[in-house]
Amino acid sequence: MSSHSPQAVQVTTVAAARPCLVACPSCDLLYDVSELRHGQKAVCARCGDFLTRKLEDGFEKLQSYAIAGLVCLAIGCSFPFLSFKSSGLESVMTLPQMVTQLYQQGRADMALLVAGFIIVIPAVVLVLLLALSTCIIHRKYYSWMVPVTRLAFHLQSWSMVEVFFIGVLVSLVKIGHMATVVIGISFWGYGAFSLLFVFALASLDRLQYWNELDRLADINSAR
């Protein structure tokens, strides 16, 4: 993938309506990114912050990753995640059980945080992104798309799917010496889900997304 530093523009007129202008989120410098081609990304020349990346097939990718991710999350929640055996005793854990176990130990606050960060928020984000990308691919525009997009963008920064998976690996090493730990089907399901979730968000570009939504709204109002 080629990297492309756009020319900083000297804006002579206030052209707020031009969709090709973007201000760097870190240093406020204005750039014209209308010349970007497929696969190219624009980086701020002054502070190095990422501006936007153009992907012609971004919405199709987003849709596929969202569907696959939701399937993997369903697998991740339905089967044993890990099981622990010692002296003839065995305890099996599924992801929903992890939350209820914390709740039963009197840690409702932790149960809420963990359930939110690793299951509820990521699942809601994927469902919303799936609905939005499907509408955009089929060139449909509805008025609910703007508030739903806002919600999805707000929620996505609070998902900690990949952090949790590293936590799982750390736990494995931590208790591996105490007893036999068996990896279940859900472990692989959730692992695949965390990868697909990262891929889904990587194919979603803020600026390109909103510009596309603007275009759809224009087409819709012209009809």
Place this chain on the structure above:
Amino acid sequence: MPGDTAASRHLASCHLCLKLADASAHRCPRCGEALHQRKSGSLQRTLALLVTAVVLYIPANVLPIMITDQLGSAEPSTILGGVVLLIDMGSVPIAAVIFIASVMVPLGKLLALFYLCWSVSRGRPSNPRQRTVMYRATELIGKWSMVDVFVVSILVALVHLTGLLVILPGSAAVAFAGVVIVTILAAESFDPRVIWDQQEETDE
């Protein structure tokens, strides 16, 4: 000389959808989010949240993060105690992961944000690019400190062989999750564009 900034053209960039709108508008015309040319009260808000994080950081390290109950004898362990235990057991790489995620990342983040606030309030014009990169690093690494909280949750759920071996969550886990959430909010309320505004003022 680089080009114009949005502020110099009386434009404000929406933090959610990146739309450029007239700076006098209160709401983004495209997505409806509150529109600010610069985040309002950014320095005070960041500092207030940082102080909250420092306060929460004390119980997070003093109280036990988890209690191992083996054959009826309960043994509480703190974050640092857990790291020492892991080194004793010989799992140095895992000790390093926990140490980096639970001690170095939150402390480094607090120090970096305090430094950024201090440098902005002093109006220090040097190295704006370096400070912007520092800010973005604090934004990126923020949520990785949650690793230890997740490890405790997994161990609590997995290891409950009643009478033989049970792991219970300690109060430090919630305090530590609080530190992580509050520092994420603190990083979010800081506005790196102020660094560049000061740079431009000294250039003129």
